[in-house]
Amino acid sequence: MDKQAMLETARQMVAKIDDLPTIPVVATQVLQLLDDPDVNVDKVADLMLTDQVMTARVMKMVNSPIYRPSQEITSLKRALVYLGIRHIKEIALTSSFISAFEDKGGVIDISTFWAHAFGVGMVSKIIAEKIRYADIEKAYLAGIVHDIGEVVLSYYQPETFSQILTTIKTRPVRLIDLEQEAFSTTHNEIGYCIAEKWNFPEAYREVILHHHTPREASSDPVLCAIVNLADLFCSVRDLYYGGNVWASFNLSEEEGWSILKEQHPNLAQLDIERFCYELDDAVPDVKELVASIFSKE
Amino acid sequence: MAISDKDFELLRDFIYNLCGMYFHTTKKYFLESRLTKRMEATGTKSAMDYYGLLKSPRGGEELRFLLDEVTTNETYFFRCVPQLNAIETKFLPEIVEAKGKMGFRKLRIWSAASSSGEEAYTLAMILLEKRATILKDWIIEIIGTDINETVVAQAKEGIYNAYSVRNVPDLYKKKYFKEDAGKFILSPDVKKFVTFNKMNLYDDTKMVFMKSFDFIFCANVLIYFDLASKSKVVQHFYNNLQPYGYFFVGQSESLHGVNDKFKTVHFPGGFGYKK
Numbered sequence: 001m002d003k004q005a006m007l008e009t010a011r012q013m014v015a016k017i018d019d020l021p022t023i024p025v026v027a028t029q030v031l032q033l034l035d036d037p038d039v040n041v042d043k044v045a046d047l048m049l050t051d052q053v054m055t056a057r058v059m060k061m062v063n064s065p066i067y068r069p070s071q072e073i074t075s076l077k078r079a080l081v082y083l084g085i086r087h088i089k090e091i092a093l094t095s096s097f098i099s100a101f102e103d104k105g106g107v108i109d110i111s112t113f114w115a116h117a118f119g120v121g122m123v124s125k126i127i128a129e130k131i132r133y134a135d136i137e138k139a140y141l142a143g144i145v146h147d148i149g150e151v152v153l154s155y156y157q158p159e160t161f162s163q164i165l166t167t168i169k170t171r172p173v174r175l176i177d178l179e180q181e182a183f184s185t186t187h188n189e190i191g192y193c194i195a196e197k198w199n200f201p202e203a204y205r206e207v208i209l210h211h212h213t214p215r216e217a218s219s220d221p222v223l224c225a226i227v228n229l230a231d232l233f234c235s236v237r238d239l240y241y242g243g244n245v246w247a248s249f250n251l252s253e254e255e256g257w258s259i260l261k262e263q264h265p266n267l268a269q270l271d272i273e274r275f276c277y278e279l280d281d282a283v284p285d286v287k288e289l290v291a292s293i294f295s296k297e
Numbered sequence: 298m299a300i301s302d303k304d305f306e307l308l309r310d311f312i313y314n315l316c317g318m319y320f321h322t323t324k325k326y327f328l329e330s331r332l333t334k335r336m337e338a339t340g341t342k343s344a345m346d347y348y349g350l351l352k353s354p355r356g357g358e359e360l361r362f363l364l365d366e367v368t369t370n371e372t373y374f375f376r377c378v379p380q381l382n383a384i385e386t387k388f389l390p391e392i393v394e395a396k397g398k399m400g401f402r403k404l405r406i407w408s409a410a411s412s413s414g415e416e417a418y419t420l421a422m423i424l425l426e427k428r429a430t431i432l433k434d435w436i437i438e439i440i441g442t443d444i445n446e447t448v449v450a451q452a453k454e455g456i457y458n459a460y461s462v463r464n465v466p467d468l469y470k471k472k473y474f475k476e477d478a479g480k481f482i483l484s485p486d487v488k489k490f491v492t493f494n495k496m497n498l499y500d501d502t503k504m505v506f507m508k509s510f511d512f513i514f515c516a517n518v519l520i521y522f523d524l525a526s527k528s529k530v531v532q533h534f535y536n537n538l539q540p541y542g543y544f545f546v547g548q549s550e551s552l553h554g555v556n557d558k559f560k561t562v563h564f565p566g567g568f569g570y571k572k
Contacts, residue, residue: 172386236563247389248564250571272561273551276568277319284323 006153010149010189017156020197026051034089036258043076044088057095058088060292065120065285083190090137092133094121094144098293106154107162108241113151115143115290118199122286123279131226131264137227142207145200148225149191157183164274165241172246176212182202187213193246214256228256233276237283298333300325300344308332308348315351315360316520317527317551318367324549331366335359359523368517368547372412374419374457375464375484377516377548379566384512385423387564388543392511393431395541403436407507409515409534411441411493414452415461416514418483421490422469440507442496452493455483499526503534511539516547524555535572544570 014020025049025279033044049055055076062079063072067087073079082089098114106113124143130137153161164178179186191208200208203220205225210217214224232254234240251257251272261267300308304329309320321330331463332347339359341347350359375381396402404424408417417439424437443449461469462481473482498518513534519527534544535558544559546552548567552559559570 122438136563233563236565245382245386245565248383248562250560250562252560271553273553273568274313274318274319276563277321277549277551279321 002179006185007189007192009185010193011154011182012210013183013190014152014187016199017152019108020194021100022030026054027092028097028189029090030092034092039085041077041080045080047094048080049076053099054092054095057098058091061091061094061289064289064292067290075081087137090140093141093192093223097145100153101151104136106151107158107165108150110152111290111294112241112294113147113154116239116241117147118290119234119237119283120144120227121145122282123233124226125228126275127226127260127281128278130270131222131260131267133226138203139223142204142223142227143196143230145191146202146207146231147187147189147191148194149189152190153183153187153192168244168246175241175244214259222263224249225256225259229254229260232256233279237279238279238282239286266286298327298336298345300332302327302497304344305329306417307376308344308351311348311351312360312363313551315362315528317553317555318364318520318547319549321549321552328367331363333367335363336354338362340440342427354456364520368520372415373461373464375469376416376419376442377380377545377567378464379547379564380548381419382567383564383567383569384420384543388512388558388562388569389418389424389427390431396511402434404432404439405539406437406439406512407514407537408439408441409445409498409513410518411449411452412445412489413448413457414415414441414455414493415457416516417441417452417491417493418443419485420512420514422435422473422531424490425473425487430515437490439491441491441493442507443493444495444497446495449493449495455488457481467539498530498533501529501533507533507537510537511542513538513542513544517550519546520550527552527555531559535559536553538572540572542572544572547568 030044030047033047034037036077036108048058058076058079059073061067062083068081069082073082083091096147101110104242121140125135125136125140128139134138160182164175164182165172168175176186176188188209188211192205195205195208203223206217206219207224210224211227211231214228217224232249235244236249279287305320305325308328313319332344334343336342336347339347339350341350342347344414350356352525353361377572393404406417406420406424408414408420411417420564421437421439424432441449441452443452457480458476462474465474470481473484475484475489476482498504498515515534519530531552535556539545543562552570559572560569561568
């Protein structure tokens with residue numbers, strides 16, 4: 001189908017949504033503050049403390065197995081010092097994405113959605129480290145946001161989307177093909193339009209649009225390839241919507257894998273088996289993180 | 298005995314690099330209990346002492362004992378469910394379609410470390426369930442081989458205890474087993490599809506005659522071989538497969554660095570190798 005037409009359809013669909021969530025003001029301010037090279041941690045802490053939800057979330061995340069503090073961290077300022085500037089950005093952004101959709105119902109259970117999002121974020125980070133990608137944090141964030149289009153479908157098109165989710169459990173079809181059939185567009189284009197509205201930087205928008213087709217990316221195909229592979233690895237672990245029994249892939253046939261190998265020929269030597277076993281080990285950590293973020297304590 | 302996370306990681310990496318078996322973090326308690334047994338047997342006092350022993354000239358011999366502890370009693374019907382699910386839903390239909398198009402209606406499977414037969418018979422039952430649909434009129438050949446004559450005889454007999462069948466879904470248990478005084482007797486309908494032979498995987502003259510398989514399984518054996526032997530045996534498996542055939546090792550095993558011809562294929566809960 002015509003890509004431009006699909007994008008146009010998505011744009012119209014998003015334009016009709018009059019209660020589209022916004023990114024919290026504090027998050028935007030924190031990010032602006034963090035762009036200043038001489039940023040002062042006290043200032044950031046003061047600003048974050050004005051948002052109780054964000055503060056609570058930062059405390060939960062810093063104490064989760066992903067960040068592994070040796071003892072529990074109880075003050076926000078210590079948390080910020082422990083995490084370092086790059087991680088604060090990561091957490092502030094993540095926290096605001098969660099807030100944007102937190103109270104939305106939708107067809108996909110919200111913690112299942114975030115388990116996939118964080119899973120892809122974390123695996124993207126691991127792959128980025130392995131290939132020495134210049135911006136690990138960007139890979140993590142790109143992984144987290146890659147499927148925002150799904151949340152929109154899940155919330156704003158519940159009936160059709162729920163039928164789609166039922167169908168993929170009964171026959172071997174791809175989610176994206178069913179979306180195209182039903183909406184004449186997919187979560188990629190829809191996510192891209194949301195990202196445009198939210199003024200996401202181009203690299204993230206591109207990942208959202210091309211995480212299934214990294215060869216079509218023009219500004220950062222390596223980043224798209226990282227997220228593409230992370231998404232595949234999560235689809236065959238317990239970090240996926242509803243567990244698709246037909247999910248399977250042959251790494252050597254994946255375009256994401258060839259893109260990364262072109263850039264980093266030494267990747268051919270990667271111990272893929274061990275990589276998979278280590279990912280299995282990381283799954284409970286991701287689930288624990290998601291559980292702690294959504295626990296009401 | 299509890300071992301620290303650091304010691305666990307050290308031992309895990311050492312064992313993995315030596316034989317290709319990975320201990321998942323969730324299996325830490327399991328490794329601990331097996332290690333405790335080996336530490337008692339060898340008189341080592343701590344995980345670090347035992348690690349020292351594994352690294353010493355006597356280490357190779359000790360590793361075999363440890364692997365025995367870790368893998369024994371591990372054989373039972375429907376052992377590796379993710380693997381079986383992927384075969385049933387994805388790889389089998391794909392091979393049947395491709396072969397069917399070419400007019401071949403024969404499926405060959407090899408359980409290359411068949412022990413008392415549970416793996417080979419599990420596959421036989423799964424294929425039998427497809428007899429009414431995709432495998433209608435197909436010839437099914439399943440071969441089990443093992444180096445140990447005693448287990449080959451047990452496999453041929455096809456009588457199992459409750460432990461072996463604990464994972465068998467009810468549907469299969471009712472259909473394919475007869476219970477008699479605590480024993481589970483496998484139906485002749487299943488047995489007739491499977492033949493068992495004694496065979497040594499090191500025996501090149503025999504290995505070259507094991508031809509044209511669609512699936513080969515070899516769990517918990519290659520970990521005992523040194524790299525050169527592993528490479529040789531795995532190359533045989535590669536040659537013994539049909540184009541696009543699949544090869545599976547045990548659930549925590551790795552063939553990294555053993556053979557660079559196989560491609561990894563990933564499915565929910567695991568991965569396999571494709572020719």
